[in-house]
Amino acid sequence: MPEKTVPRPGSLRELAQLLMSLDNLLVSCMRCGLCQAVCPVYGCTFREADVTRGKISLLENLAHEVIKDANSVDDRLNRCLLCGSCQANCPSGVNIMEIFIKARSFVAGYRGLGAIKRLIFRHLLPHPRLFNFLTGITGVLQGPFLKVANRRVGTSKAAVLKPFLGERHIPSLPSKSFSSRHGSIDTAAGKSGLKVALFPGCVPDKLFERLSEATLKALNYHGVGVFMPADLVCCGIPALASGDSQAFLNLTSKNIQVLAKAEFDYLVTPCATCAANIKENWPRFMASYTETEKKDVDSLTAKTMDITQFLVSVLKIDTTPGTKNSNAQKVTYHDSCHLKKSLGVSAQPRAIIQSLPGYELVEMPEADRCCGNGGSFNLFHYGLSKDIGQRKRNNIVSVHPEAVICGCPACLMQLMDMLSQNNDDIPVKHVVELYADSLPG
Amino acid sequence: MPVSHALIQEFIKILSPNQVLTEEADRLSYSYDAAVLTPKIPALVVAPSTEEQLGKTIKLAYENDLPLTVRGSGTNLSGAVIPEPGDSIVILTNRLNKVLEINQEDLYAVVEPGVITSQFAETVAAQGLFYPPDPGSQTVSTLGGNVALNAGGLRGLKYGVTKDYLMGLEFFDYNGNLVKTGSRTVKCVTGYNIGAMMISSEGTLGIFSKIILKLVPPPKASQAMMAVYDDINKASETVAAIIANHILPCTLEFLDQKCLKYVEAHTKAGLPTEAAAILLIEVDGSHQAGVDEDAAKVKDICTKVGAKDIRVAKDAAEKNKIWEARRNALPALARAKPTTVLEDATVPRSKIPAMVAEVNRIAEKYKIDIGTFGHAGDGNLHPTILCDRRDTEEFKRVEEAVDEIFDVALKLQGTLSGEHGIGQAKAKWMVKETNQATVDFSKNLRRALDPKYLFNASKKII
Numbered sequence: 001m002p003e004k005t006v007p008r009p010g011s012l013r014e015l016a017q018l019l020m021s022l023d024n025l026l027v028s029c030m031r032c033g034l035c036q037a038v039c040p041v042y043g044c045t046f047r048e049a050d051v052t053r054g055k056i057s058l059l060e061n062l063a064h065e066v067i068k069d070a071n072s073v074d075d076r077l078n079r080c081l082l083c084g085s086c087q088a089n090c091p092s093g094v095n096i097m098e099i100f101i102k103a104r105s106f107v108a109g110y111r112g113l114g115a116i117k118r119l120i121f122r123h124l125l126p127h128p129r130l131f132n133f134l135t136g137i138t139g140v141l142q143g144p145f146l147k148v149a150n151r152r153v154g155t156s157k158a159a160v161l162k163p164f165l166g167e168r169h170i171p172s173l174p175s176k177s178f179s180s181r182h183g184s185i186d187t188a189a190g191k192s193g194l195k196v197a198l199f200p201g202c203v204p205d206k207l208f209e210r211l212s213e214a215t216l217k218a219l220n221y222h223g224v225g226v227f228m229p230a231d232l233v234c235c236g237i238p239a240l241a242s243g244d245s246q247a248f249l250n251l252t253s254k255n256i257q258v259l260a261k262a263e264f265d266y267l268v269t270p271c272a273t274c275a276a277n278i279k280e281n282w283p284r285f286m287a288s289y290t291e292t293e294k295k296d297v298d299s300l301t302a303k304t305m306d307i308t309q310f311l312v313s314v315l316k317i318d319t320t321p322g323t324k325n326s327n328a329q330k331v332t333y334h335d336s337c338h339l340k341k342s343l344g345v346s347a348q349p350r351a352i353i354q355s356l357p358g359y360e361l362v363e364m365p366e367a368d369r370c371c372g373n374g375g376s377f378n379l380f381h382y383g384l385s386k387d388i389g390q391r392k393r394n395n396i397v398s399v400h401p402e403a404v405i406c407g408c409p410a411c412l413m414q415l416m417d418m419l420s421q422n423n424d425d426i427p428v429k430h431v432v433e434l435y436a437d438s439l440p441g
Numbered sequence: 442m443p444v445s446h447a448l449i450q451e452f453i454k455i456l457s458p459n460q461v462l463t464e465e466a467d468r469l470s471y472s473y474d475a476a477v478l479t480p481k482i483p484a485l486v487v488a489p490s491t492e493e494q495l496g497k498t499i500k501l502a503y504e505n506d507l508p509l510t511v512r513g514s515g516t517n518l519s520g521a522v523i524p525e526p527g528d529s530i531v532i533l534t535n536r537l538n539k540v541l542e543i544n545q546e547d548l549y550a551v552v553e554p555g556v557i558t559s560q561f562a563e564t565v566a567a568q569g570l571f572y573p574p575d576p577g578s579q580t581v582s583t584l585g586g587n588v589a590l591n592a593g594g595l596r597g598l599k600y601g602v603t604k605d606y607l608m609g610l611e612f613f614d615y616n617g618n619l620v621k622t623g624s625r626t627v628k629c630v631t632g633y634n635i636g637a638m639m640i641s642s643e644g645t646l647g648i649f650s651k652i653i654l655k656l657v658p659p660p661k662a663s664q665a666m667m668a669v670y671d672d673i674n675k676a677s678e679t680v681a682a683i684i685a686n687h688i689l690p691c692t693l694e695f696l697d698q699k700c701l702k703y704v705e706a707h708t709k710a711g712l713p714t715e716a717a718a719i720l721l722i723e724v725d726g727s728h729q730a731g732v733d734e735d736a737a738k739v740k741d742i743c744t745k746v747g748a749k750d751i752r753v754a755k756d757a758a759e760k761n762k763i764w765e766a767r768r769n770a771l772p773a774l775a776r777a778k779p780t781t782v783l784e785d786a787t788v789p790r791s792k793i794p795a796m797v798a799e800v801n802r803i804a805e806k807y808k809i810d811i812g813t814f815g816h817a818g819d820g821n822l823h824p825t826i827l828c829d830r831r832d833t834e835e836f837k838r839v840e841e842a843v844d845e846i847f848d849v850a851l852k853l854q855g856t857l858s859g860e861h862g863i864g865q866a867k868a869k870w871m872v873k874e875t876n877q878a879t880v881d882f883s884k885n886l887r888r889a890l891d892p893k894y895l896f897n898a899s900k901k902i903i
Contacts, residue, residue: 027779027831031475033516037580046535048515054470061469072466092775
């Protein structure tokens with residue numbers, strides 16, 4: 001497979017021309033400003049350049065060469081979680097994610113990527129064995145550096161690693177990832193008559209391998225055949241969010257190659273971000289694929305879904321709310337943006353929680369407001385990410401839950417960090433963990 | 442950078458570095474509001490977060506002759522917060538966003554100008570009280586902006602508009618001195634009624650720092666229905682008959698045929714697209730029995746006047762479905778074409794059929810798409826023009842059509858703007874609705890309160 005390359009605008013004029021390809025989308029913003037109501041970044045800063053209307057105006061002005069400082073536009077463009085709240089709330093239906101994803105790619109192409117990003121996106125993420133090796137080593141060596149931050153939440157902090165981690169409270173890395181423990185998996189369909197491709201996603205594979213284990217357990221329990229090739233790579237979202245569409249396309253292309261050969265009914269993942277990325281962003285770059293790849297992308301995106309959606313909507317597991325145990329745990333549910341706003345999945349995870357006798361669901365205020373993680377947003381804008389996360393944390397503790405449940409590993413990391421830093425003894429779990437725990441075995 | 446470095450340092454001394462925006466990209470994002478007008482980039486943008494900072498900022502700006510525009514969330518539709526040309530400054534109020542007091546015994550609240558309308562309404566609702574004004578942008582609009590433009594909404598007929606809830610104000614004059622007017626009492630005749638003058642002053646007379654708003658007890662029961670008409674005159678007669686029967690619905694909304702078609706194409710909700718118009722009517726009150734009685738009377742009136750179909754909501758879900766048509770009016774129209782010019786000409790409610798007929802004639806004359814919806818109960822229609830601002834030839838026709846819509850509204854004894862404001866968009870029309878003496882009087886008033894004419898100079902009265 002030849003490496004994919006993406007043309008880079010060499011001058012401001014060329015960048016403007018590329019941005020003009022988005023003009024039909026940009027012009028449909030009627031400047032009503034209703035995005036201010038839901039934008040998590042604007043909610044902290046009250047700065048117009050931080051909200052979608054402001055960013056669209058900046059891009060329009062860059063496209064028309066009214067503003068010539070592409071770097072300052074890029075800096076503001078990147079102060080965005082890509083959570084999609086604005087698009088879900090936009091009265092004129094502006095295709096905001098298309099604008100932001102493409103614009104980031106154009107502007108990053110003009111500005112160039114940093115050396116570290118290039119190294120990670122182009123030389124680490126495409127190589128699953130190297131990636132597993134490095135995270136495995138870290139898992140073994142981290143011990144002496146980590147100090148328990150919050151036992152109930154399951155976080156640690158590391159004073160020596162402060163230059164890298166900042167103030168973050170993090171979960172420790174397991175010494176073996178899900179994929180290195182299982183290698184490749186290929187089991188036949190059982191009583192369900194269905195077979196799925198399991199796409200764990202980097203975080204549920206390497207950091208929260210328990211989510212992947214829970215997913216596998218649920219699939220096995222329901223007699224669902226599982227296909228997980230050892231050479232799956234990152235879904236590409238970190239590269240794409242940083243505007244490296246070339247690295248993104250090469251990752252996508254690798255995944256397509258690995259997946260397209262096999263026969264399966266659905267592609268499931270416990271990672272809401274992976275599911276949303278596969279469904280929304282893989283087809284976004286259709287023009288860059290070969291004819292075969294185009295067909296494969298069409299078929300793969302149609303088959304992709306979140307694990308809770310698969311359990312409830314496809315397997316139709318029994319979600320009748322039963323009588324609760326007398327000691328049922330009071331839990332609250334956080335809607336991940338990629339689950340609710342991108343995939344429209346909000347009823348299924350709740351149905352699962354409500355069906356379990358051991359848990360009682362209480363809704364928190366603003367359950368679907370972004371937690372502030374946003375993947376690489378958390379890495380590059382930690383202060384903002386934390387401010388946004390604090391609002392989520394306050395909403396969580398306002399209903400006094402014994403645990404918080406969500407459906408996305410990135411949210412999981414963020415909620416753990418926020419709760420731990422506030423000394424709240426509230427563990428965070430993925431819906432599929434609750435479900436798998438309720439199953440025998 | 443046209444504003445001197447030394448002056449910027451003085452603003453930073455009053456505020457802090459991150460409250461003074463000087464970079465081009467930041468200034469550029471305050472060059473527009475929700476009106477389809479030419480943007481202007483300000484030289485400086487400042488975001489005071491205390492009353493003291495606000496007062497000092499105004500004084501410093503005025504002393505240095507900076508044309509000055511106050512901005513809340515920038516959602517108005519008349520260009521009222523597009524910055525002034527030249528080395529102008531924009532003062533943001535959105536960090537002045539505290540609800541200072543909610544008084545349950547005396548039914549009022551004191552707020553800073555940057556509080557968001559619907560957040561305020563939710564906060565008072567949580568305490569069992571009601572703040573009725575609900576402009577279309579309520580989820581983001583600021584109360585300061587609502588007062589500055591006398592924002593309306595769907596509940597105008599029964600509950601009134603922002604002016605009916607303003608009890609008192611504190612604002613800064615051009616010297617940065619704090620002026621106080623009104624009080625926390627129902628009755629107050631102390632001094633001039635300056636609040637009434639500040640309502641819809643569009644940032645031309647002074648800059649609010651505190652607002653005292655009246656609260657009311659919330660309705661406890663409501664009933665909604667949709668009436669379908671094959672003749673727009675019958676819809677209008679219904680409105681007149683309801684009011685003649687001394688029933689004041691809390692909302693009485695109207696959608697014309699074109700609008701219905703766009704909404705149906707967008708929602709596929711099963712709306713009667715063959716109808717000439719529909720009315721969406723909601724009555725409310727403190728007792729279910731009284732509300733039911735009013736709803737029955739309204740239904741009866743609709744039937745007598747000749748509605749060909751009436752759908753009464755049986756429960757909350759059906760009520761929600763009825764209102765979905767109205768909620769989707771603007772989203773449906775906005776999706777149809779890239780640019781949405783939302784007009785606001787208002788006529789006495791008996792003139793609605795004449796106005797809609799004229800709007801449709803104008804649409805045909807200028808070969809443009811216009812869907813009309815609005816507040817039938819108060820004659821406030823929103824003819825919405827769908828176009829593409831990049832098509833200069835088409836946009837010229839749109840501008841001509843807008844001019845003609847104003848002409849027609851005035852001929853029907855209506856007004857240029859019911860609730861969107863005059864701003865830049867309609868300032869040149871003021872003399873036509875009133876007369877030269879009115880404009881001169883207004884200018885004299887302005888000069889007395891703003892001798893250098895720096896407060897939002899190109900807005901309201903020119």
